[in-house]
Amino acid sequence: EESTTQVTVVLKTLSSEYWQLVEAGAMEAGKELGIDVRVTGPSAESEIMDQVNLIEDGIVQQPDAFVIAPIQPSSVVPALERAYERDIPVLLLDTDVEWDKKTSFVGTDNYSAGQAAGKLMLESVEEGDEVALITGMPGNTAIDSRIDGAVDVLEENGVLIAARQSGDSDKSESVNVASNILQRNPEIKGIYAASDDMAIGAYRAVNQTNLDIPVIGTDGNLEATENIIAGGLSGTIAQSPYDMGYQSVIAAAKAASGQEVEARIPTEIQTITEDSAPEQAEFIRGVLNR
Amino acid sequence: MSEPLLQVIQVKKSFSGTEVLKGLDLDVEAGEVHVLLGENGAGKSTLIKMLTGAYSMDEGEMYWQGEKVTFETPSDSMNVGIATIYQELNMIPELKVYENIFLGNERHRFSMLNRKHMKRKARELLIRLGQNPDLIEKRTGSLGIGLQQIIEIAKALTTDAKLLIMDEPTSSLSGTEVEQLFASVKELRKEGLAIIFISHRLEEIKELGDRVTILRDGLKVETLPVKETISDKMVELMVGRTLNEKFPKIESERGKEGLRVDGLQIAMYPEPLSFSAYQGEILGLAGLVGAGRTELARAIFGADPKTQGSISIFGQEMTINSPKDAIQAGLAFITEDRKGEGLVLGQTLRFNINLGSLFKYKQAGVLKKRALYKNGEHYVQELNIQPAKAGMKARFLSGGNQQKVVIAKWLSTDAEVFIFDEPTRGIDVGAKVEVYRLMNELIEKGKIVVVISSELPELLGMCDRILVMHEGTLTGDFDRETASQERIMRAATGGK
Amino acid sequence: MAELQQNTETADTKSSSFYRDFLTKFGALFGLLILCIILSFSTEYFFTVDNMFNITRQASIIAILALAVLLPILTSGIDLSVGSLLALSAMVMGVVSVNWGLGPVLGIISCLAVGAFFGWLNGLALTKLRLPHPFISTLGMMNIARGFALIITGAAPIAGFAFSIQYIGSGSIGPVPVSFLVVIFLYVAMHFFLTRTTIGTYIYAIGGNKEAARLSGINVDKILILVYTSSGLLAGVAGLVMVGRVDSAFPLAGMGYELDAIAAVIIGGASLFGGIGTVWGTMIGTLIIAVLRNGLNLLNVSSDLQMTIIGAVIILAVYIDVLRQRGQTKEA
């Protein structure tokens, strides 16, 4: 019996829209290629060891290729080594790992995404203004690069970073953090949050304080996009999670059959504002059947 | 004869396959004090718990005023008019005294708690029981067990019961409180209340009882009228043989001074205390509940902090700041509260017996299991602990047998000085004699024995010398010849 | 004999007992005040009307959850599932009122009903399955409910709630947040319930000595079921306020809040062994944590250091309480 190629995709979690879009893209690619794609992920983006276990449990099932979005890059290396020892090619997605045996990296250039957010912010703030940054769970390298990108653009243009606090990648935590920042720095002219969940939280705080300052997020989630349409968030830097999932599986299938794969497969970012939001919302609804 | 108030027919009850009640009958008439008498473990408390719905019966029938009843929960029995004082205290330590008195039987006003009313009633009850009415606002857990027992009695009196069950209510009370209690009980009997009364003190049974049902081994031996039956007969029926002497006092020479307490100052009492105990004598410590005897013993033993004073053992001054120090100095303290301070209930008899003397069974840091087993078995046999299973959990023993386990633990330590605090509390007459014999043996081995007891006859019967305490001070020192009930009571109430 | 025992009765006169009561009640409050004074001097932004209401708004969710865990703790139990139940009831409310478009009223009802229902299950697990300690049943429920909250919409968050729901979480009457009023109402009602009703007394009694309570004729199982059902219901209320506050229901909401809530209750003087604890103490415990978080944010302290400081303050707050009680026993 001819067994079909199997690609195992281990994401940071499946419990958020972003990763569900990745999953949808991966499944679509699998369908088109007629191969077996299994997508898994732990219950939340904080479950680092659960993810390691998932990779190991995946190895037991002897897939032909792995696609992995590591929560904590350095921590998956031994598991990746184990896969490599069994000749399973490993592709990374969304978050890169410094590991020279990887087959490829598919994902956003997060530093540029941060720069894009900085540029968007510059449309409403000027030199000498103060802004606040909301960072994610400690150790999330993707989010940290975004913050770096944003800081560089903003500081180059003379904008002051008045506060930089972690919203723990959590919506309600971000409401509290943002409202306290606003208490302390009522002059703040804008907030950049490195994920949409935190941006939505920050926007609630702005709204409750009866301020009217721009809040910018990252990811391009449906909730954020709809929020933009409703006149809430000023914008978000959308990644292309669906495309990431799709591309990674295509590349993984190639690698499994011994073909050459590009070492870096960058996916698009797109600045979403009021104008482009409806289109983005429609796209996501289409993909997720919502 | 009219139909009995309560009748049980052929009750059976087993625990873990062990049949504890084997088809027992009992009937109680209105207006009588019906005494249950039986050895430790005979099944008295188990029977009580089935009458109140705390346990369910395996087999048997129960009739209340002629009607068949089954009690699923304690509230079922309370609803028909049964109030119960269980053998073990059932107080909520965190609640105030008056809240405990009305627990489960609260008074309301506009469906809200009527605290005012409850407090007033609680004060009345305490006065009736001869206590300070201001106690009602105290946290119950802050009171000694004697007082808690009195609160328990007050609680039972709040209900409009037709039957009052009292399982050893007097075991932690001294003479005066017992008298107060008996006065109340007699009054209640006059009002037509029936009372089931359990006690191991024969003189109490004689004073209060109308009829006595004697239990042995989960079966009824006989029900007899108390007045017409002599005590020895009751004991014989209960233990299955005659008991020759209640107090097997031996004669011995007074020897060296073994324990010397000098200027001991206990935190809550103003005056320092001094006394000595000698080889060859049993030293008694008498007093009313709350006189401070337990506090004194705890201070000696290092269980409570002491502010000043010294303790010498056989002439050598010892530094005792913790029970550990005390044990190393050669002290043993058989505490009065066996459940709270004596036993690890969830562990086996063996575990409990060995707990204080593990150091004797070590080899290169490793416990010698076989020796530990042997020691456990030894004391189970020696003290006749029933059931004689060293591997059984202490929780499942009857109160009296639990008491023996605590004693065994301390005998096992090879101490020089033994302080017994209410050692015969809840122990049956037969077992008491065994405990007394143990004390004799200790004396013969040259050990020092100090006994705190609220049972004056016991002190008078066994002690060579009796000290009396009142409000934290020593108010009397009598030797065997000069000691009498009357003199001791006078000293215990402060009158010199 | 009454006169005999008179002087073992000590200097505990009316006035000293008043003093003691005062300390017992206001000990933690004292700690809170000190904290507030320190913060007022450290940052000008702290002691402003605005910020005070800011704190009450931020404290509201933990305040309600703390009330939810106070009840089980009083019975010497615990409820670890409140954070998950918050999320589950919020998600159900989202599905009912937004996804199915059945409106806010049915949404709120379903939110509270779900909380109460799963709380009731906790109670059943404890009393009917006779699980030895609610730690285990509510730990199980914590996972079960979180799983359901994720499954129910495939982990998608729900936004776009009706104004009335948003109003509860983020509206204000004048400067006063509505959520704060909700909290005040719940606290007053609970205080009344615990101190003025028979069931309230029974809750304390069960926590103090379960067997004694049973032998006093109290239907322990019934009360425990009521306690856990109320706990779940309150988690539902917290879910409602949470949704109103962020205008969205999301499945990972309230994660780890159970430990914050328990900490608040214990800082407020309750005992994990049961039978001891008050509603006001709980309120103060909640405020200590909320004020601390807010103050540290205002001082721009990094979240890492905040964790360490909060940990230390938890220990300190309880230690102060211990000292106070010891002082009392000594002098009284």
Place this chain on the structure above:
Amino acid sequence: MAELQQNTETADTKSSSFYRDFLTKFGALFGLLILCIILSFSTEYFFTVDNMFNITRQASIIAILALAVLLPILTSGIDLSVGSLLALSAMVMGVVSVNWGLGPVLGIISCLAVGAFFGWLNGLALTKLRLPHPFISTLGMMNIARGFALIITGAAPIAGFAFSIQYIGSGSIGPVPVSFLVVIFLYVAMHFFLTRTTIGTYIYAIGGNKEAARLSGINVDKILILVYTSSGLLAGVAGLVMVGRVDSAFPLAGMGYELDAIAAVIIGGASLFGGIGTVWGTMIGTLIIAVLRNGLNLLNVSSDLQMTIIGAVIILAVYIDVLRQRGQTKEA
């Protein structure tokens, strides 16, 4: 008197007590076996040598943490800080051995020392500050240690550990993971310690009745400090294994593991009220959780549903234990 009470001595003969002992010891094991059998039939990958060692490797960290919380639980306490202490000791090891380049030996020593030191602080908080329940001191410590773990490198993970450290967490001798051997060693040693030494006995006594233990001459404080220090030390060992396993130390390591560890201990038959629990029960409790996780992963069950299933199994496992014990009392 002896002969009179003879027949309260019952049918509880040697053989039936053997039967009972067997059940008590192997009840949870039975549950584990059933689980394994079901999984063997559901997925071909489960019952392979590869996967068996996979499971033991995955279970090792929780297994060690479970041992760490078993000790406090036996004394009727708890330790909520083990997950954070794991992270902190791992981070310190990283700083010492990688960042400062002092090599693996000093790294491992510092890792264990940090765990033990903070555990010792837990013990002091409980005994010297007289905090009422270790829930609160260790909850405080959980935050303090996590904060430190984050601050120490500004939240950056540390990678590139020496081979010897990696070997402990991910090496194998033949097909047998080294981490599994570490676990076996710790379990055997702990079993011996608890059942064959004076201090082991004292630990059970303290959990059963602290006051009785004290009055029996046990230095309760000293033992408790030892217990919490050992708990911290074991958390350090878990940190070491964790680092070896993923070749990196990161500040959020072990988050929430305390609850998994406690669940394992309780599934294994220990009582949160203290005095009851065994090392082997703990091992089986750990394996039940690990096997379940692994099996559900192999069956490709989504993580949401996994949560719900694990929650239900926690309750079920403890319920089976309750039933078994009740059965015993009835028939034995």
